[in-house]
Amino acid sequence: xxxxxEPTADVIAERITRFLEERTKIxxxxxxxxxxxxxxxxxxxxxLVVFLEESFDVEIGGSDLRLDNMRTVRSMTGLVxxxxxxxxxxHG
Amino acid sequence: xxxxxxxxxGAVSEEQRTHRLMVLGAxxxxxxxxxxxxxxxxxVTLVDVDxxxxxxxxxxxxxxxxxxxxxGALPEGTAPGELTTxxxxxxGAAATAVIEAVTELAEVKAAVLAEVSALVAPGTPVVSNxxxxxxxxxADAVARPxxxxxxxxxxxxxxIPTVEVIRGKRTGDAVEATLTSVLAELGRTALVVADNPGFxxxxxxxPMLNDxxxxxxxxxxxxxxxxALFEGCLGHRTGPLRTADLIGLDNLADSLRVLYERTGxxxxxxxxxxxxxxxxxxxxxxxxxxxxxxxGHAS
Numbered sequence: 001x002x003x004x005x006e007p008t009a010d011v012i013a014e015r016i017t018r019f020l021e022e023r024t025k026i027x028x029x030x031x032x033x034x035x036x037x038x039x040x041x042x043x044x045x046x047x048l049v050v051f052l053e054e055s056f057d058v059e060i061g062g063s064d065l066r067l068d069n070m071r072t073v074r075s076m077t078g079l080v081x082x083x084x085x086x087x088x089x090x091h092g
Numbered sequence: 093x094x095x096x097x098x099x100x101x102g103a104v105s106e107e108q109r110t111h112r113l114m115v116l117g118a119x120x121x122x123x124x125x126x127x128x129x130x131x132x133x134x135x136v137t138l139v140d141v142d143x144x145x146x147x148x149x150x151x152x153x154x155x156x157x158x159x160x161x162x163x164g165a166l167p168e169g170t171a172p173g174e175l176t177t178x179x180x181x182x183x184g185a186a187a188t189a190v191i192e193a194v195t196e197l198a199e200v201k202a203a204v205l206a207e208v209s210a211l212v213a214p215g216t217p218v219v220s221n222x223x224x225x226x227x228x229x230x231a232d233a234v235a236r237p238x239x240x241x242x243x244x245x246x247x248x249x250x251x252i253p254t255v256e257v258i259r260g261k262r263t264g265d266a267v268e269a270t271l272t273s274v275l276a277e278l279g280r281t282a283l284v285v286a287d288n289p290g291f292x293x294x295x296x297x298x299p300m301l302n303d304x305x306x307x308x309x310x311x312x313x314x315x316x317x318x319x320a321l322f323e324g325c326l327g328h329r330t331g332p333l334r335t336a337d338l339i340g341l342d343n344l345a346d347s348l349r350v351l352y353e354r355t356g357x358x359x360x361x362x363x364x365x366x367x368x369x370x371x372x373x374x375x376x377x378x379x380x381x382x383x384x385x386x387x388g389h390a391s
Contacts, residue, residue, distance in 0.1 A: 023387055041330055042251070043338075043377075046159040047387075065161045 006084065012056065013077045019051050020073070030073040045070045052076060058083040109133050111274050114184030114212075116204055117194035118142070118149035118177070120340055120378055121221055124249040125191055126175065127156040131166040131250060132278045134173040137184030146177040160250035167279065185211045189274045191243065193221040196346040201225065202233035209234040217267045217274065219243050223339075224290040224298070224347040226354070227260035238264035241271055244291060247338055249280075257282045258291050289354040290347070298347050299359040301339075302366065304332035308383070309365035315383040333383040337376030341369050 007015075013030060020028050024040055034040060034048075048070045049060050058080055060069075069079045113129045115122050118140035129136040130153065138153075140146050153175065160166045176183065184190070190212055194204050201220055209218045218240050220230050227242040234240045242258030249255075255275055259268060268284065275282045285292050304318050313321070319331020336344055345367060351360035369375075369382060376382030 041334070042163060043159070043248075045162055046155065049158060049162065050155070061158070065158060067162055067164075070162070 006088075007056070009077050009081060012080050013073050015055060016052070016073050016076050019055075023047070028073055030077075032073075033071050034073075035067070035071060042067070048076065052080055056080045056084065058087065109277050111188045111277050112186065113137070113274070114139060114181065114187035114190045114208070116140075116181065116190065116192040116208060118145045119193065119195065120247060120343075121245060121249070122191075122193035123149045123152045124156060124247055125193055125221065125245055127153045127160065128245075128249040128278050128280075130173045130175050131157055131160050131170070132173070133167075133170045134277060135176070136173055137176045137178060137187060139178055139181045139184060141179055143179055146179070150175070150177060156248060156250060159248070163251055165250050181208050181211055187212060187216065189217045189219060189271065191219045191221055193245075196223060196225065196343055196350070198225050198229060198350070201230055205230060205240075206233045206235070209236060209240070215239060215266065215270075217241060217271045219271060221245055222258075223343065224294045224350040226289055227258050227287045228262065231260050231262050237262035239267050241267050242287070242291075243271070243275075244293060246293075247340075253279070253281060255280045255282055256291055256293055257284045258287050259284055260287045290351050294347055295351065297335075298344060298351060299357065301332045301336045301344060302348055302359065302361075302363050305336065305363045305366050305383075308333065309363060336366075337382035337384055337386075340375050340378055341366060341382050342375045345370050 017028060020026065020034065028034055035042070045067055052058065053060055060079070060083065064079060064083070069075055112135045114137045115126045115129070116139050118138055122138065126136045126138045138146065138149060140149070157172065178184070190208055192201060192204055192208065194200055201222065205218060205220060212218065214236060216239060218234055219242065220227065221243045223244055227240065231237040231240050240260065241263045242260065244256040244258065246252040257271065272282050289295065290298060307313060307318060308315055315333040319333050322328040322331040330338070345362045348360050348362040351357065373379060374381045377386055380386045
């Protein structure tokens with residue numbers, strides 16, 4: 001059985017930044033509010049959820065399903081890390 | 093807006109929910125309305141002739157429920173209503189309201205409405221969700237025109253708190269009252285208007301979207317600039333080309349044809365660029381590409 005190395009925060013942040021840039025043509029700093037920029041509408045939040053779930057093998061649900069978690073590269077990175085850590089703990 | 097929707101959605105308690113919905117058609121609007129019903133705690137039977145489309149609809153409903161929760165658009169703590177998907181409208185015959193949301197073609201709607209209106213009990217609202225077809229035209233097809241009424245939900249229904257309701261010449265008072273109570277359980281506010289092609293919103297909005305498409309075709313500005321002008325100068329939440337992509341370019345073209353045929357307004361004649369996009373299968377968000385590229389993801 002092979003083990004995929006856990007992506008670091010930098011790797012996660014870089015992939016999220018790249019996705020945002022591909023989709024919006026804007027390069028966002030890690031703490032910039034993606035939605036405050038006016039370049040995306042709220043429906044884009046759902047694209048972000050799907051991207052994070054598919055790219056990092058996490059499921060975002062319950063109280064994590066909040067727009068505030070999707071606002072910045074940093075908040076998305078933190079969410080992904082937390083969910084991946086919880087998943088690892090869960091599978092012990 | 094999100095806060096208001098939450099308040100409205102939370103206004104109906106679990107004990108007050110009494111309705112069971114049947115939604116006909118598993119396209120964009122049928123899926124959206126079914127999502128709103130389930131998210132509001134109502135049982136929903138979603139009917140489509142295409143079993144494959146029902147499978148896609150179940151996945152899309154899960155995704156739209158997530159979107160609605162993400163936006164805080166559903167009442168907190170509400171257990172989702174039960175979703176039944178079926179190819180037979182008979183399975184939903186016990187519904188307290190039927191919402192037809194099949195494709196925007198009068199003859200297709202009429203055939204579906206004729207069948208379903210004969211299945212449900214008298215007094216059950218039979219609702220056609222349409223963006224432009226006059227209700228009284230469709231009323232000829234139904235078993236009891238007094239039980240027949242129109243809605244025009246906007247997409248996505250979970251995120252839009254108001255519904256345009258169209259009262260036809262033969263629509264009864266009782267069905268209007270029942271539909272209003274259904275919409276209240278869905279956390280929506282009904283605004284009732286008279287029956288004319290395109291009613292209020294489509295009669296005004298769709299020719300405007302057609303004009304925006306013409307502006308793009310004529311090379312005055314690309315879609316991004318047109319939308320940025322409407323958003324930045326006029327304060328629109330979403331510009332006209334993104335709105336067109338969200339409605340679905342095929343649906344917009346169908347609606348414009350309905351308006352053009354019934355009003356003779358040249359501004360409603362679908363622009364060639366719109367027709368070209370439809371011809372190419374670029375219907376907007378739902379196919380992943382329209383005036384904008386959505387990264388190949390239908391959303």
